[in-house]
Amino acid sequence: AQTVTQSQPEMSVQEAETVTLSCTYDTSESDYYLFWYKQPPSRQMILVIRQEAYKQQNATENRFSVNFQKAAKSFSLKISDSQLGDAAMYFCAYRSRQGGSEKLVFGKGTKLTVNP
Amino acid sequence: NAGVTQTPKFRVLKTGQSMTLLCAQDMNHEYMYWYRQDPGMGLRLIHYSVGEGTTAKGEVPDGYNVSRLKKQNFLLGLESAAPSQTSVYFCASSYSHSQAFFGQGTRLTVV
Numbered sequence: 001a002q003t004v005t006q007s008q009p010e011m012s013v014q015e016a017e018t019v020t021l022s023c024t025y026d027t028s029e030s031d032y033y034l035f036w037y038k039q040p041p042s043r044q045m046i047l048v049i050r051q052e053a054y055k056q057q058n059a060t061e062n063r064f065s066v067n068f069q070k071a072a073k074s075f076s077l078k079i080s081d082s083q084l085g086d087a088a089m090y091f092c093a094y095r096s097r098q099g100g101s102e103k104l105v106f107g108k109g110t111k112l113t114v115n116p
Numbered sequence: 117n118a119g120v121t122q123t124p125k126f127r128v129l130k131t132g133q134s135m136t137l138l139c140a141q142d143m144n145h146e147y148m149y150w151y152r153q154d155p156g157m158g159l160r161l162i163h164y165s166v167g168e169g170t171t172a173k174g175e176v177p178d179g180y181n182v183s184r185l186k187k188q189n190f191l192l193g194l195e196s197a198a199p200s201q202t203s204v205y206f207c208a209s210s211y212s213h214s215q216a217f218f219g220q221g222t223r224l225t226v227v
Binding site: 006033035043045091095102103104105106107108 | 166174
């Protein structure tokens with residue numbers, strides 16, 4: 001079974017600085033998707049960024065980028081120029097591409113605090 | 117376009133009572149999921165469905181049942197609620213090979 005591990009329960013960053021959130025996963029599959037979701041206090045789950053395992057290029061969305069290391073099964077999220085609105089829980093998630101069994105599995109989350 | 121809608125938003129149950137949580141999506145998604153979120157535990161998959169009429173167990177299925185009689189609806193049932201089922205429940209839906217879209221969550225308290 002696939003598992004996702006986020007080893008940092010909490011992180012903090014100064015406004016305008018850069019922070020990196022860690023995520024590792026365990027799988028025997030070669031083709032899959034990885035996601036980072038943000039959950040602000042409103043409780044809404046918001047997609048931050050996605051990465052297809054077959055793509056070697058790291059995904060980027062404005063201030064958010066990932067460092068995808070397939071061999072190491074690592075998928076970290078870098079937030080540049082942190083803003084107060086980035087404060088939230090961040091969840092790393094894995095999705096299989098095996099048709100008919102596309103479970104979406106989450107890590108336990110990292111609570112990010114942004115200090116003014 | 118409503119997206120994913122969960123009903124109800126909040127509920128308090130007494131131990132032993134039963135209830136059904138409804139998830140409705142209007143995006144014609146094949147896949148639907150039910151998760152529970154507890155402090156420090158992240159989102160844990162309860163059950164999921166890969167299409168109308170099909171369901172499968174996730175990580176923590178005990179004490180829950182599901183049904184997907186219509187493609188747009190995914191129901192989560194608690195037959196005999198226990199305090200350990202106090203949690204926030206999330207429904208999500210997606211196409212194959214795509215991101216999941218989430219509902220707003222249901223806060224359930226079992227006393």
